[in-house]
Amino acid sequence: MRCVPYETLCCERHVKPPKHKRHKLVEPEMKVEDPGSTEHGNSIHFYCKDDESLVSLMCKAEHQDHEVVPVEVALVEFKGILAANYPPIVESIKKVGSQIEQVHQEVRDTQVSGREKEERLEGERREMYRAVDEKVNRMKRWLSERQSVKLSHLENQRENLQQEMESLCEEESTLKASLKEMEAVSFLEGYKDLLCRLESRSHFSTTEPAPPRLLDFLVEEQNVDSLIQINDNLLQEIQKELVKQVQIADLEFNTLKRLYGRTPSLDPNSANPWVKISRDLRTATPTETHNPYPEHPDRFDRCVQVLSSDCFSSGRHYWEVEGILAAKYPPLVESIKQVGSQIQQVHQEVRDTQVSGKDKEERLEGERREMYRAVDEKVNRMKRWLSERQSVKLSHLERQRENLQQEMDCLCEEESTLKASLKELETVSFLEGYKDLLCRLESRSHFSTTEPAPPKLLDFPVEEQNVDSLIQINDDLLKEIQKELVKQVEIADLEFNTLKRLYGRTLSLDPNSANPYIKISRDLRTATRTETHNQYPEHPDRFDRCAQVLSSECFSSGRHYWEVDVRSSSSWRIGICLNSIGRKGKEGWLGRNPESWCLRKYENKYYTVHNDRGTLLAVPGDPERFGVLLDCEEGEFTCFGGSRVLHVFRGNFLVPVKPAIGVYGVGDSMRFCSF
Known part of the structure; x- marks a missing residue:
C-alpha cells in the first residue's frame, strides 16, 4: 500500500501502527493529489534504502537505524546503477542487429554456394561425359584400325589364293586335254614336255603345299557362330570328268x-x-651323297638322269613309270579342293571380322551408355545430398533469425521503457517504480553483467568440405570408367604405360617374414642380403633358411601390377606365393613347391619356376627392372622384362596370394618401385 500523506510504500509493519490510521492508503499505482503535500504539511525529502521506500521528514525518526538518504542523492545513485552496472541496451541492440545481419549474410552465402556447387557438379558431369566419349571413341578408332588391317591382309590372301586357283584350273584343263585327245605315241612324245611344264608349277612341288598364312586375331575374334559350308559343286564336276576320262583311258591302256x-x-x-x-x-633314287661309279663315256656327269638298257628303233613300245604323276606329286584335284577350301576360309574370316567389329562397337556404345548412367547417378546423388544439406542449414538459419528478431523486439521494448523512465518520470514516481523496473530489466538476459555470447550460427565447414572433396571425383571416376572399358580388352592389347597407370601398386615389405640374413629398409621397400645375422624377434611368418621376404599386401581379386628394381642384385627371385607356403627349412624356396610361382635369375640366365619345374627364358639385354601383373579373375600371373612379356603362369589366384622376393648374393639388394 502507499501512504498518501507520507508518500511512502508501506509494508505491513508501517500500515499497522496508529500513526497511519488517519492517513489515506491507496494502491501504489493509483494517482492522487500532489504527493508533496500531506496532512502533516510535510513533503517527501528522503529515501530509505533498507525499506526501499520514500520517507517524509516526520517519519525519518522511525528509520533512524536505516540508511536514509535525500531523494536527490538516491535519484542520482539509482540512475548511475542503471547506467554503470549493465551493458548499454543500445549496444545490445547493435550487437543483435549485427547477428541478424550475419544470419542474413549466411543465408545468402549458403544459397550462392549451393548454386556454385551445382554448377561445378554439372561441369564435372560434362567433363566426365567428354572423358567417356574420348575414351570410347579412341577404342572404337583402335578397333576400326585393327579391323581394317586385318581385312586388308585377308583381301591380299584372297587374291593370292584366287590366282592359285586359276593356275590350278589351267593345269587341270591341260592335263584333261592331254589324257583325252592324245594318242598313245603322241602322248608319250609330248609327255616330257608336259612334265616339264607341270613341274614348273609350284603346285607340283614334292612337298605338301603350306596352308595360307591367315592372320590370327583370336583376341578380337573369340565368338565365331558358324562356318559357311564349302561350295564344292564345281570341284565335284571336275572330279566326275576326270574319273570319266580315267575309265576310258584304262580301256585303251589295257x-x-x-x-x-x-x-x-x-x-x-x-x-x-x-x-x-x-x-x-x-x-632310280636321288641321293644326297656321291655314288662311286666307275667312269664311263655314257654316264651323265651333271644331269641327274639315267638311261634304259633297252634301245628301240622300230615298232610300238609301251612302258610305265610309277610315281611320276600319281605318287610323287599331290593329286591335282585335291590341290584344287584345298585351295578352294582356303578361299572359303578367307571369305568366312572376312565375314566374321565384320560381324565381330559390329558386335564390339555395340558393346562399346553400351559401355558408353552405362558410364553415362554411372556419371548421372553419382552427380545426381551428390546434388540431392547437397540440396538436403542446404535445406537443413537454411531451416536452422531461419530459426536462428526468428529467435534473434524476437530478441531484438524485446530489446527495443526495454530500451523504450528505460528511455521513458529516465526521461519522463518525476523524482518520486521514478524512485517508487525503480525497483520494479530494475527487476524487470534484470530478468532480461541482455542485462546480465557478462558479455552476451554470440548467436550459435550453424557451422557446416566439415560437410561443405566433404562436398568439395566429393566434387573432385573426376580422376577417380575416370579411372573407374577406364577400368570398366579395359575389362573388355585383353591384357595383351593394352599399352604397357596404360597397364602401369591403371594397375600399378607400390608395395611394402613385411619385416615379420624377412629371413634373418635380409635387412629391411626404413621405408619397407628395399631388401638387402647381409653377411651377418640380423636380430629379428621370432615370428611364425619368418623364413628361417630361405633368404626371402614377403610383401605386406595380399591380393585375391582384381588386377595388380608392380615392379622390382634388380640393378643391385645378380641372383634373385621375384614371384607370388600362397600364405600357406612353408617357412621352415628349404621347403619354402620360391618356385620349388606348388604354392609359389616366380621369375628367377641365376648365373646370368633367366628362368620361370613353379612346382620345382623351370623353363629357360630368352631375355634380351639385361633389364634393370622386372614387372609382374597378377590378374586374379583370369588366373594369370604375367612376367615382364621391360615392356616385353616373358612368360604367363596360369593358376587359381582367387585365393589370397602375396608378392615375394628372394635375394641371395651377399651385399645384393632389391627394391619395390613406386607408382
Missing part, C-alpha cells in the same frame, strides 16, 4: 599294255653319280 607292254631295265653305266640304281635295275 589294250596298249597287252599289245606293246615292255619292262625296261636301267643302264648303270649311264646313271649320274647322284642317282642310286636298285639291284633289279628298275628303280
Whole structure:
C-alpha cells in the first residue's frame, strides 16, 4: 500500500501502527493529489534504502537505524546503477542487429554456394561425359584400325589364293586335254614336255603345299557362330570328268599294255653319280651323297638322269613309270579342293571380322551408355545430398533469425521503457517504480553483467568440405570408367604405360617374414642380403633358411601390377606365393613347391619356376627392372622384362596370394618401385 500523506510504500509493519490510521492508503499505482503535500504539511525529502521506500521528514525518526538518504542523492545513485552496472541496451541492440545481419549474410552465402556447387557438379558431369566419349571413341578408332588391317591382309590372301586357283584350273584343263585327245605315241612324245611344264608349277612341288598364312586375331575374334559350308559343286564336276576320262583311258591302256607292254631295265653305266640304281635295275633314287661309279663315256656327269638298257628303233613300245604323276606329286584335284577350301576360309574370316567389329562397337556404345548412367547417378546423388544439406542449414538459419528478431523486439521494448523512465518520470514516481523496473530489466538476459555470447550460427565447414572433396571425383571416376572399358580388352592389347597407370601398386615389405640374413629398409621397400645375422624377434611368418621376404599386401581379386628394381642384385627371385607356403627349412624356396610361382635369375640366365619345374627364358639385354601383373579373375600371373612379356603362369589366384622376393648374393639388394 502507499501512504498518501507520507508518500511512502508501506509494508505491513508501517500500515499497522496508529500513526497511519488517519492517513489515506491507496494502491501504489493509483494517482492522487500532489504527493508533496500531506496532512502533516510535510513533503517527501528522503529515501530509505533498507525499506526501499520514500520517507517524509516526520517519519525519518522511525528509520533512524536505516540508511536514509535525500531523494536527490538516491535519484542520482539509482540512475548511475542503471547506467554503470549493465551493458548499454543500445549496444545490445547493435550487437543483435549485427547477428541478424550475419544470419542474413549466411543465408545468402549458403544459397550462392549451393548454386556454385551445382554448377561445378554439372561441369564435372560434362567433363566426365567428354572423358567417356574420348575414351570410347579412341577404342572404337583402335578397333576400326585393327579391323581394317586385318581385312586388308585377308583381301591380299584372297587374291593370292584366287590366282592359285586359276593356275590350278589351267593345269587341270591341260592335263584333261592331254589324257583325252592324245594318242598313245603322241602322248608319250609330248609327255616330257608336259612334265616339264607341270613341274614348273609350284603346285607340283614334292612337298605338301603350306596352308595360307591367315592372320590370327583370336583376341578380337573369340565368338565365331558358324562356318559357311564349302561350295564344292564345281570341284565335284571336275572330279566326275576326270574319273570319266580315267575309265576310258584304262580301256585303251589295257589294250596298249597287252599289245606293246615292255619292262625296261636301267643302264648303270649311264646313271649320274647322284642317282642310286636298285639291284633289279628298275628303280632310280636321288641321293644326297656321291655314288662311286666307275667312269664311263655314257654316264651323265651333271644331269641327274639315267638311261634304259633297252634301245628301240622300230615298232610300238609301251612302258610305265610309277610315281611320276600319281605318287610323287599331290593329286591335282585335291590341290584344287584345298585351295578352294582356303578361299572359303578367307571369305568366312572376312565375314566374321565384320560381324565381330559390329558386335564390339555395340558393346562399346553400351559401355558408353552405362558410364553415362554411372556419371548421372553419382552427380545426381551428390546434388540431392547437397540440396538436403542446404535445406537443413537454411531451416536452422531461419530459426536462428526468428529467435534473434524476437530478441531484438524485446530489446527495443526495454530500451523504450528505460528511455521513458529516465526521461519522463518525476523524482518520486521514478524512485517508487525503480525497483520494479530494475527487476524487470534484470530478468532480461541482455542485462546480465557478462558479455552476451554470440548467436550459435550453424557451422557446416566439415560437410561443405566433404562436398568439395566429393566434387573432385573426376580422376577417380575416370579411372573407374577406364577400368570398366579395359575389362573388355585383353591384357595383351593394352599399352604397357596404360597397364602401369591403371594397375600399378607400390608395395611394402613385411619385416615379420624377412629371413634373418635380409635387412629391411626404413621405408619397407628395399631388401638387402647381409653377411651377418640380423636380430629379428621370432615370428611364425619368418623364413628361417630361405633368404626371402614377403610383401605386406595380399591380393585375391582384381588386377595388380608392380615392379622390382634388380640393378643391385645378380641372383634373385621375384614371384607370388600362397600364405600357406612353408617357412621352415628349404621347403619354402620360391618356385620349388606348388604354392609359389616366380621369375628367377641365376648365373646370368633367366628362368620361370613353379612346382620345382623351370623353363629357360630368352631375355634380351639385361633389364634393370622386372614387372609382374597378377590378374586374379583370369588366373594369370604375367612376367615382364621391360615392356616385353616373358612368360604367363596360369593358376587359381582367387585365393589370397602375396608378392615375394628372394635375394641371395651377399651385399645384393632389391627394391619395390613406386607408382
